[in-house]
Amino acid sequence: MSTIHWTEARTTRSALWRSESATPPPARVVVADDRVKAATAHRLAREGTALLWRGDFHNARQLLHAMRRRIDRTAPRPAGGPAETFRLHRRARGHRARVLGRLLVLLEADYSLALRRAPDVRRACAEAYGPPPREPLAVSLTELLGVIGARQWREKGVDVPALGARVHPHYGVFSPVRGEYVDLVAQAPLPPRAGHGAGRRTAFDLGTGTGVLAAVLARRGFERVVATDISPRALCCARENVRRLGVAGRVEVAGPALFPEGRAGLVVCNPPWIPARPTSAVERGVYDPGSGMLTGFLNGLAAHLQPGAEGWLILSDIAEHLGLRTRRELLAMIEAAGLRVRGRIDTRPRHPRAGDTADPLHAARAAEVTSLWRLATA
Ligand SMILES: C[S@@+](CC[C@H](N)C(=O)[O-])C[C@H]1O[C@@H](n2cnc3c(N)ncnc32)[C@H](O)[C@@H]1O
Known part of the structure; x- marks a missing residue:
């Protein structure tokens, strides 16, 4: 030091x-x-x-x-x-x-x-x-x-309606204050074969942060959820939250890593949404320099999916409104990774900054749509 x-x-x-x-x-x-x-x-x-x-x-x-x-x-x-x-x-x-x-x-x-x-x-x-x-x-x-x-x-926690419970973020760990993406994961129809047969009862949550999506997947019936993150603080936080939420028996927190070993019936990833350089550890949940985590997820996905399984990419289009990535580039990344889009579920963010006209990024935030991309091997 x-x-x-x-x-x-x-x-x-x-x-x-x-x-x-x-x-x-x-x-x-x-x-x-x-x-x-x-x-x-x-x-x-x-x-x-x-x-x-x-x-x-x-x-x-x-x-x-x-x-x-x-x-x-x-x-x-x-x-x-x-x-x-x-x-x-x-x-x-x-x-x-x-x-x-x-x-x-x-x-x-x-x-x-x-x-x-x-x-x-x-x-x-x-x-x-x-x-x-x-x-x-x-x-x-x-x-x-x-x-x-x-x-x-950390003491008070963040209310997560999809869990009917509070999640307690640690310092430097991405907090699920924007509930819209959690609701997408809680409500999207599961891939038809995700719940049957060995491995298909398994889900992965990549970049788990507080563990919120891993807990949602456990509540949705997956028998085994493997949650990873690159941040030791996030791993510790996710362990604590899944214990508090009573799903520690079904959620295994592993890492630092992006993908765990093996294949799953569903692989969920909510990477940071803006391809830019973070300036502090706290910003690492928001900024993905060079789209590194996004491409890491897309390129590794096919090798971790069971037959018939889906990868769910949670991504807002704010980068497109900010002129940092085009839709065409995103689709090209998906295709280059040997994946196809099975469907997409869109929702509008509810966070208060979307209505803050004094914010220099107001136009982009007001137009933002958050999507759950259902991806499968091509
Ligand atoms: C946007 S946050 C999402 C957290 C949580 N899944 C949620 O939805 O609230 C992205 C997470 O990915 C993690 N992350 C960033 N790069 C990563 C990488 N290369 N491998 C694994 N995790 C990564 C960050 O530490 C952060 O916890």
Whole structure:
């Protein structure tokens, strides 16, 4: 783990550095407290200087809001087509994350925060980061707020009507807040032969995240569901959720991997929907760089299907509305993988951002359709 250094009360100090987005440790760090003005903090952060917060915790949050407003005021207004709008939007988000990420807090060796009015973040940090490193640890306040938010979601859970239960996402694991795709998997007709004979009672859920779709498949009667993911956090989260949901006896969580060994009567995959580079671990459920997971799924599918089986690809067409992939390209990928489309079930997303006209990606989100593609070997 790398370190940061700063001078405080004429003493040089250091702490370990942690960043989920793999941001290198800032080279220049100054100590800041409640007296610092948003304009100064914004200027320093924009110039690459990190501010190590020593004031009141709530004031640090206020400062972050004020800095965010300043950054957003000066963000360029996209004027091109959808792909250009998306590119500029991501660039602006990246810039904002970098600048805001320079407001730092110091976690003590037991993950406590020695700041006035600070919440107890020890459990949230232990859940997100693992056992404390036994040395002070510097993190950005934005990252810490994400860790705190994740603890609340993990505790409260997300309601999944298709399961009649709550699913509890862990830090950095894709959360099923958009229920429309879960309903598709819960309601689509099963391939006629998926439920009969050895192997046909087996389903795979690739990239299981919280384990939500694996649990849906178990509830739909599959005797054995193998759920995989590339993320160790997701694997741990899925194990916990299937246990809570009472389907651990039928759901085997395996990986890190995309495909497990063998063949199944149904193979479900909900890859990240946008072919672009994620900037943090948290974004890995949303962005699939170079469509790597999508092509990995399509190209490996035929070799993992029982005769008569189906692969269900869950994919929204947002990438098409953003000008990042055409429908023709998607169909060509399916064909090149030796697959054919048996059918498609479409639904409209219900998430609130679809109605947010201030969102630069509003047009794409408003037009978005989520589909369950029923794929079979050609
Ligand atoms: C969009 S999320 C879907 C999660 C869950 N299936 C759901 O529907 O809520 C995509 C998941 O795929 C996982 N993933 C990404 N690339 C992967 C790969 N190459 N192999 C396996 N899993 C991958 C991510 O960690 C993430 O959990």
